[in-house]
Amino acid sequence: MIELTTGKKDLREYLQDHLLVGDGAMATQLHRLGVPLGVSFEELSLSNPKLVQEVHDSYYAAGARLLETNTYSANRDSLSRYGLEHRVARINRLAVKIARESARDDAYVAGSIGSILAGRVRKKVLDEYRDQYEEQAIALLHAGVDGIILETFLDLEELLMALEVIRPLTDAPLIAQLATLEVGRTRDGYSLTDAFGQLKQAGADIVGLNCRLGPAEILRSFENTQVPHGALLSAFPNAGRLGLTDGEYAYKSTPDYFGQSALRLREQGIRLIGGCCGTTPEHVKAMADALESLEPQERINPTIVPGDRPQVTVQSIRDQSKPSIVERVKTETTVIVEFDPPRDLDAESFLDGCCELHRAGADAITLADNSLATVRMSNMALGALMKSRHGIDPLLHIACRDRNLIGQQSHLMGLHALGIDQILVITGDPSRFGDLPGATSVFDVTSFDLIRMVKQLNEGVSFAGRPLKQKAQFIVGAAFNPNVRQMDAAIARLEKKVEAGADYIMTQPVYDVESIKQVYEATKHIGIPVFIGIMPLTSLRNAEFLHNEVPGIKLSPEALERMRAVEQGEAARQEGIKMAKELLDTAIQYFKGIYLITPFHYSSMAAELVQYVRQQSALVKTATH
Known part of the structure; x- marks a missing residue:
């Protein structure tokens, strides 16, 4: 056994009565000092x-x-x-x-x-x-x-x-x-x-x-x-x-x-x-x-009480003759609601939530494609169930990350066969930052390339250039992040997506009225519908997490302060809904497309906001006539 000799107090003994600050990332700092990635940092x-x-x-x-x-x-x-x-x-x-x-x-x-x-x-x-x-x-x-x-x-x-x-x-x-x-x-x-x-x-x-x-x-x-x-x-x-x-x-x-x-x-x-x-x-x-100068606090373990998930009785809803979101948004306020697929094998709770959102008035429900590189149930399978069982229009995200070109074309052909024609093309988060970091990020194409290739299928031509016996009818969306320092560069990127063939735009969530106005001014020239993103906050911790840790999201100081001012729990969720409604009041004035993002599968929060959009847009329509 190897024995150590040191003049300092043993680390275990020291931590009994003291806090101790450790260092930060070695590789991050070496890279900041000019060491390129791909070398052995240890060899230095x-x-x-x-x-x-x-x-x-x-x-x-x-x-x-x-x-x-x-x-x-x-x-x-x-x-x-x-x-x-x-x-x-x-x-x-x-x-x-x-x-x-x-x-x-x-x-x-x-x-x-x-x-x-x-x-x-x-x-x-x-x-x-x-x-x-x-x-x-x-x-x-x-x-x-x-x-x-x-x-x-x-x-x-x-x-x-x-x-x-x-x-x-x-x-x-x-x-x-x-x-x-x-x-x-x-x-x-x-x-x-x-x-x-x-x-x-x-x-x-x-x-x-x-x-x-x-x-x-x-x-x-x-x-x-x-x-x-x-x-x-x-x-x-x-x-x-x-x-x-x-x-x-x-x-x-x-x-x-x-x-x-x-x-x-x-x-x-x-x-x-x-x-x-x-x-x-x-x-x-x-x-x-x-x-500095603080003493450690004793650990108090939580009391863990497993909770039962409430059961919801849902009636079947069917309507097979709806226009696409692009057709609808030309004449009336149109609401897309994002509702993430489950991370387990229970599809029924997800479908229950979809039906709740549909009854509230959502025009389409959009399903992410393993967002944050975290494995979720196939949005293709869930979209098919939504459409066949309940007549709900799905809008599926398609990430460039998970499928090579063979898989992408096969996937799109399958969607065509199922009658699912509303999609959103995104790049996708790198696999190494998800829950299976050993998985390979494919990225055979960029989002620009994939939009073009989907439009090629609409012309009846395969990715390889082979004529097809039918033409696809995909309506293709593209994502836009307005929460950036250089808006001009972001708009230039967005214009490239429009040039590639995007039919509509969905934005990342915004959290202040001025941002809504800025997005409108920056995008009003592009000539295709823009669905402005709104996601209600659920707690102060949720707000701080989104603001400080999630790429592409930035909260206003006012939004953070308002969440600090309320008690957590239901009171915080109600404040989050109130803030979202205030944003929607402005959004409805500037955009006919509203994109609501459901937090933590709280379908009831999103449903309340859908109903609010319907009420407010009706009032605006009445006032203008």
Whole structure:
């Protein structure tokens, strides 16, 4: 067994009475300093140690008192991709030396060991990784780390195996951090309550979460988890979700938001708080400032009471002779409602909600195509059920991400056979940020290309140029995000979609009256209908999450302040509906197309807003006549 000697108090002992701020993302900061993607960041400990130390120094100066070594992927499997598999021990030892120089005498150095699976689909027996975890751990321990941090493990079983290998090697503190793809559950199906219990029993001194999720979802994960008695907790969230804005991939969460989030994490009894992907020294400083002089809070586990889903009796609704949304919007206010497909195998509840929205007056119900790269039930199958059982017009999203050209044409031919002809073409979020990060993002074509190719099917010509015996009749929509810094560039992109053949536009949700007017002024020249997006808020946390972590959405300061001013629960939802109605009052004056987005499957909220649009548009119509 390897024994460590250090003048500092043992990390476990220190955390009994203190909060500790960890560092932020190593790769993010190295990339900011000019290191290109696609290289081994760990190898820089050999070739450019001063640059690695510069990152450590910046986090120490920001207030981090736990520095992680630049060794996340310094295992044989990962290094072999760069021909460096024979340098495992040397890279790990040098990385500890660099971090130790930055840590001075008052900061802890944790040897970082990442998942070898690293999000990929499991193709090997996990036992094959045992030797690699042992090899890396021994190198880090011999170099003098104050503990080991096992991080970004999507599968509990892999993390337990790593603990089983490393725990007998040392009495040093072991931090075991899972990365979850959805709130409260690991990729291999364990609840966090079960996972944390098993990790503590396996010898982890500190258990927690890092990566994948931003502060709001990590906070929610802890709020819904029964933590083992006496367990020390850690949290290293991402800087929100990674998204494409103004042509660049970026994380959204600001340092100020991270400072506020650190206080909320402290309330959950978390004592070691840092940052993961997208976080910078600025984020760490905000957390350190917020937590300065504060003592840790005792963990109070929630009382978990499983709830029963209410059953709804639905009457069959059929109407097979409706005009398309483009035909309808030329003469009257037309409402599209987004209602996401379920993430499980229960289609009936979804169809119940669709019927509720249809009865309220929705002209079409739009179904996303595995939004945020998260697997949901096939929108094609659900659209067919909506149409055949209830006579409801579906409007299906089609993402460029999941199907190659063969699959895309086959999918569209199937929709044609089912009589589903209203679609929205979108790019789709990258697979690596969804719940199956080992899946491949196809992206054979862009959204511009796919719009053109759908219109080609309308001409009776296949993607390959082969004449078809029938012509398709697809009505093709395109997406528009007005929540950008450079509106001119966004409008130029939108004009390209119109040029490609888009028949109508659906926007991301907006949250203030001025934005509605700006969208109208910016798009009134394009010559096709625009459906302005409105999504009611449900709580302050929902508002902060959308504003700080979800790409493409930006709330006004007034909207955030109004949600802060009300009690949460039903009162917050009612305030969200009230705010949405105020926005709709303006939207109806400028747009005949309204696009309502249902939050959290609250179909009743969306139904109330549909009815409101119908009432208000009738009043406007009466007044004009």
